[in-house]
Amino acid sequence: MLIKKPAYILPSEITDPQIYSRRREFLKAAAALGIGAMTSGAAQAMSKSKTEPLPEPNWPRTPIPDVVDTPYGEGLALTEYEYVTGYNNFYEFGTGKDDPVRNAHTLKTRPWTVVVDGECEAPGEIGIEDILSSYPQEERIYRLRCVEAWAMVVPWVGVPLGDLLKRFKPTSKAKYVAFETLVDREQMPGQRRAVLDWPYREGLRMDEAMHPLTILATGLYGELIPNQNGAPLRLVVPWKYGFKSIKSIVRISFSQTLPETTWWKLGPDEYGFYANVNPKVDHPRWSQASHRVIGEELFADRQPTLMFNGYADQVAELYRGMDLTKFY
């Protein structure tokens, strides 16, 4: 039930640059208003009791030293910490949105090693402490658009994935990068049920993996990433639907062939390998043209979803000449 479109979408068709730049101005103004509204909202929220209180942040909150500022996401209004850390899809800890915040405390994130193998000259392992100390930790404020048609803005901290991948010297055979989440029924109670085919697997094309927007996140809001958000290390690919941004990664493999990915395997007609945010290609069961903004009140309007989640300028080139209705 996908919308039929001509075979090719030129980047110029995707968004007219003039409209795009005007939209930027509009977004900035909207963001300024948003920040104002959020501060008053936060003040209100603090004086209220919750009907179903989420646990107060009872996880360790460790600031990451020397976080490097970057211009990414300037002018975007951040989603409140409470929602970024309390409204998550992380089925390893349950399928409810507040299951991860309640259940993820059982995950042990130290020591933590990521195995890197496949089509590369220097396969090996890398520990989380090594990642934290060997690479500058950059703040990246990105939009996050879930395939379920809601969105947030998250101030991630992390390292460009490409910088880390280079260390393992991928060969010319490496066309794709595959990722795997930890499997441990004790630490991840959600894995006791076969809701998904564990381990959770994701993958990127090599050029997507090497793109400067793609990061491995080690933190958010200036602190080490909480367990429910995918500690200690997760992928963030801001122009793709959230499910691509795999959490609690233990393995990265260079591959010559297209990796099998979890949601694609579960429903290939609903979740493609690319999963680029695209308002013109609907999920078979719901529209992707607009979304709800997390943290907004009940009567707030839906917001129009942007091509490539607003990162068309940076990434549209990667998909030049591809039929995005076919490679969704």
Place this chain on the structure above:
Amino acid sequence: MPPLRRNDQWLRFGLKPLVFIACLIPFALLLKGVIEGNLGANPLERVTDVTGQWGLRLLLLTLAVTPLRRLTGWAWLQRFRRMLGLFVFFYITLHFLTWVWLDQELAWGNIVADIAKRPYVTVGFSAWLLLLPLAATSTRGMMRRLGRRWQRLHRAIYLIGLLGVLHYIWLVKADLLEPLIYASLLGILLAVRWRPQLLQRFVPGGRPINVR
């Protein structure tokens, strides 16, 4: 239980208002959340979920009235059926209005397109449509006027239940546990209508059940 036929007052002025209030509690909590603005990260999702779930739960409860009456022999249970059924209509109407008004923002073009194009919406909308004639003919007057046809019309509730459960199954992404719990309960409630004898073994003392 007290002999309720003799104690009609207790039923009418005690138990009935109590059940009525109980059925309103989910709505009241939701309303409180709306007023206080603390329905969490995604208030629309919460309202949609709460109204839909309670609609389904009350539907199952409505369908449970007759089997329970047969099992227990408590004829007075039947007197709660209409109220429960109307609360199904109440919550499902709220669920529908939430979608039309808050989610789709009254964009009728999109609404009609979604109903036509997306099976889970088609099914959910059909269920709500089918509830309309049932709610409209729920009065004693209509019962009398329709006579035998009333019962035939109100059998639509079985179909509404099936559509409601299907709607839920079709909208979840991967975790079918909850919708399948509803489906199983519905299955049991329909099975004991199809074969009322199934209830017999649960009747204490082997008293023959009243299958009417």
